[in-house]
Amino acid sequence: MSALLPSPATLAALVKIGLLVGGLMTAAAYLVLLERWIAAWVQDRRGPNRVGIPLTKIRLFGLGQPLADGLKIILKEDFTPRHVDRILYTTAPLVILAASLAIFAAIPFGSVLPPLGIPGLPDPVPFLVAPGLDVGVLWVFALSSIAVYGVLLGGWASNNKYGFLGGLRSSAQLVAYEIPLGLGLLGVVLAAGSLKLDAIMNAQAESGVWYALAQPLGFLVFMVASFAEAARLPFDLPEAEQELVGGYHTEYSGIKLLLFLVAEFLHMITAAFLIVIMFLGGWHLWGVTGSSQEVTWLGALARFAILTGKILAVIVFFMLVRWSWPRFRFDQLMNLAWKVMLPLGLANLVTVAAVEEFRPQLAAALGEAGGKWAAIGLPWVVFLVGWITAGILTPSGTDNTPVRTRGPLDVESDLLHHDDRRREPAGTP
Amino acid sequence: MNAGLPELTPGMLVAGAVTAAAASLWLLLPRGTESRLARWLGLVLGAAAISGFIVTGRRLGGLGEEAVFLTVSLVAVVSGAATIVTRSPVYSAIWFALALSGVAGVLLVLGAQFLGVATIVVYAGAILVMFLFVLMLAQPSGLASYDRVSNEPLLSAVAGAVLLGLLSLSIGRMSADPTCCAVPAKAAAVSDAGAAATAVAADPLAADQVARLGGELFGRHLLAVEVAGVLLLVALIGAIAVVARGEAALEDDRRFFEGGVRR
Numbered sequence: 001m002s003a004l005l006p007s008p009a010t011l012a013a014l015v016k017i018g019l020l021v022g023g024l025m026t027a028a029a030y031l032v033l034l035e036r037w038i039a040a041w042v043q044d045r046r047g048p049n050r051v052g053i054p055l056t057k058i059r060l061f062g063l064g065q066p067l068a069d070g071l072k073i074i075l076k077e078d079f080t081p082r083h084v085d086r087i088l089y090t091t092a093p094l095v096i097l098a099a100s101l102a103i104f105a106a107i108p109f110g111s112v113l114p115p116l117g118i119p120g121l122p123d124p125v126p127f128l129v130a131p132g133l134d135v136g137v138l139w140v141f142a143l144s145s146i147a148v149y150g151v152l153l154g155g156w157a158s159n160n161k162y163g164f165l166g167g168l169r170s171s172a173q174l175v176a177y178e179i180p181l182g183l184g185l186l187g188v189v190l191a192a193g194s195l196k197l198d199a200i201m202n203a204q205a206e207s208g209v210w211y212a213l214a215q216p217l218g219f220l221v222f223m224v225a226s227f228a229e230a231a232r233l234p235f236d237l238p239e240a241e242q243e244l245v246g247g248y249h250t251e252y253s254g255i256k257l258l259l260f261l262v263a264e265f266l267h268m269i270t271a272a273f274l275i276v277i278m279f280l281g282g283w284h285l286w287g288v289t290g291s292s293q294e295v296t297w298l299g300a301l302a303r304f305a306i307l308t309g310k311i312l313a314v315i316v317f318f319m320l321v322r323w324s325w326p327r328f329r330f331d332q333l334m335n336l337a338w339k340v341m342l343p344l345g346l347a348n349l350v351t352v353a354a355v356e357e358f359r360p361q362l363a364a365a366l367g368e369a370g371g372k373w374a375a376i377g378l379p380w381v382v383f384l385v386g387w388i389t390a391g392i393l394t395p396s397g398t399d400n401t402p403v404r405t406r407g408p409l410d411v412e413s414d415l416l417h418h419d420d421r422r423r424e425p426a427g428t429p
Numbered sequence: 430m431n432a433g434l435p436e437l438t439p440g441m442l443v444a445g446a447v448t449a450a451a452a453s454l455w456l457l458l459p460r461g462t463e464s465r466l467a468r469w470l471g472l473v474l475g476a477a478a479i480s481g482f483i484v485t486g487r488r489l490g491g492l493g494e495e496a497v498f499l500t501v502s503l504v505a506v507v508s509g510a511a512t513i514v515t516r517s518p519v520y521s522a523i524w525f526a527l528a529l530s531g532v533a534g535v536l537l538v539l540g541a542q543f544l545g546v547a548t549i550v551v552y553a554g555a556i557l558v559m560f561l562f563v564l565m566l567a568q569p570s571g572l573a574s575y576d577r578v579s580n581e582p583l584l585s586a587v588a589g590a591v592l593l594g595l596l597s598l599s600i601g602r603m604s605a606d607p608t609c610c611a612v613p614a615k616a617a618a619v620s621d622a623g624a625a626a627t628a629v630a631a632d633p634l635a636a637d638q639v640a641r642l643g644g645e646l647f648g649r650h651l652l653a654v655e656v657a658g659v660l661l662l663v664a665l666i667g668a669i670a671v672v673a674r675g676e677a678a679l680e681d682d683r684r685f686f687e688g689g690v691r692r
Contacts, residue, residue, distance in 0.1 A: 010493070088519075088523070133542060134542050134543075134638055134639050135542045135543055135546045135639055138543070138546040138547070138550060139546050141546075141550055141554075142533075142546045142549035142550045142553075142554060143549075145549070145550060145553070145554025145555065145558075146530075146549065146553060146554060148554070148558055149523075149526065149558070149561075152558065152561055152562075152565075153523070156519070156561075156565050164565075168562070168565075168566075171558060171562070175555070175558060175559075178554075178555075195639055
């Protein structure tokens with residue numbers, strides 16, 4: 001029965017899924033180690049450097065640490081408190097991990113393989129699980145909005161005030177920062193003319209202009225928004241150990257906690273992938289990789305290595321930021337999203353639309369090269385103007401005076417003391 | 430499949446399935462008087478209704494495609510029913526999210542990628558999260574009594590069944606007609622965004638289906654898009670007006686109460 005056997009395309013997809021999931025899980029484990037090393041380096045101490053090969057005295061700079069960490073957390077008691085909503089308490093970590101893994105169906109992790117000549121397989125083979133998906137960017141967006149459920153349900157099902165506060169705060173943050181994230185995406189989609197992430201990389205490789213250079217404002221907005229979506233410092237309010245114990249996963253332990261932590265790391269990896277693919281040229285590097293779809297094995301490997309290297313660099317940047325910046329307060333977080341990032345994102349979108357619309361006129365007026373430089377320079381002018389305007393209108397200074405808003409309780413106290421109040425002029429606090 | 434029962438026509442099967450679905454929904458809906466037996470009976474009838482629809486439905490083709498389609502549509506139908514049957518509002522919202530994911534899965538299998546993903550982004554990702562917020566904040570402990578029973582379970586089950594029967598009959602008749610669904614290019618001429626989307630869906634892996642959908646939306650249906658945009662803008666301004674009035678309204682309340690005290 002050849003009908004029951006999976007087709008080569010299905011097999012190829014399964015192989016890619018296996019490679020991707022295995023690679024991501026290993027990467028997540030070792031990135032934890034990297035994060036601890038970087039933390040140690042920033043804080044001027046020695047990080048984990050003891051665990052090497054088990055049962056020997058070989059230390060290997062602590063490279064065995066992820067294995068030990070993983071075993072420890074898996075073997076820990078998976079304790080379920082009695083006061084939780086059992087079904088949702090168990091579902092929440094599964095939802096968040098499944099959503100964060102499914103995102104990678106639409107994210108390319110390299111360029112293309114040279115033709116393999118296997119019948120039934122499209123040539124060349126793309127480094128992408130679902131190459132037929134025409135709405136890759138939207139898919140990523142949709143699944144990252146599903147991840148909110150894991151946080152919200154985990155916090156609610158824990159039936160714990162810290163957990164619930166963390167869940168609510170976190171989902172408010174994730175929902176708010178989806179908007180600047182989307183605006184950053186839209187500029188790139190507009191310029192590349194496609195919702196496919198591999199097409200976006202190809203567009204950058206062909207023109208040689210990475211979108212971080214052509215849309216600096218979009219890059220800034222997208223970067224900040226993806227820090228917030230990944231809940232990394234300075235946006236780690238969902239956990240905020242000092243205020244909320246552990247935030248939405250306060251009540252979790254053992255392997256369920258592990259699922260949450262892995263999902264968080266996957267969010268950071270996803271954010272790094274997206275930043276590199278959409279703004280930093282993906283696998284493209286001037287003078288090293290060509291831009292054509294016909295590659296040799298060496299070229300394919302080089303592109304894969306360049307993409308991975310860039311992603312690693314962005315992740316290291318994420319980790320350095322974590323140990324250099326304090327956490328935002330909740331009102332600062334919301335102000336930044338709605339009063340700074342949203343207008344800047346809109347300004348970027350309008351600029352990109354204008355540049356794309358008038359590109360032929362620019363080229364006609366200033367010549368081929370002049371038009372290209374003008375199309376890059378104009379967004380930089382908007383970037384500087386936008387940055388300065390945002391800096392003047394919403395100064396970054398902290399106002400720590402308590403905010404008084406009059407609520408129903410004030411009205412009640414007014415009623416009780418209305419004789420006293422009548423003597424004072426209106427508006428006195 | 431039903432060789433042993435030669436007198437059973439597809440029409441009768443559909444009618445039986447619709448009746449079973451209605452009875453199962455009526456039995457399962459929280460009426461305040463339900464017993465364990467009624468619930469089991471409802472579950473069995475529901476399973477019978479679903480299998481009746483599966484037997485009469487059209488086949489998609491490949492085995493894998495069929496399996497995926499059946500899985501996602503089962504998820505959609507079962508969680509849709511669970512949405513209205515569940516007593517807890519939070520669980521209802523979550524079942525609804527699952528139903529939406531099922532619908533998005535069906536749309537993806539049928540090739541309407543944009544609609545499928547947009548369903549998740551708009552409904553499951555944004556609207557339902559807001560619902561959940563409100564539900565979780567509004568009912569921290571226990572359920573309000575009006576959430577424990579459904580109003581008019583019989584009428585709503587029958588109305589749903591009638592609608593389901595009519596839709597499946599008309600779709601069955603349409604798909605039996607060989608001239609109906611074979612011309613995707615011409616179907617796009619129908620002045621309806623849904624029809625345009627189905628036309629695109631008929632050509633699943635076409636490279637530019639999103640571009641075609643966008644062209645259709647911003648070409649033929651530009652007015653509808655603009656009107657929807659204006660509607661959203663009005664809603665936004667209205668929301669801001671309500672929020673901005675808050676302070677003044679409190680002041681008004683204070684004056685009112687002060688006046689009352691003085692009198």
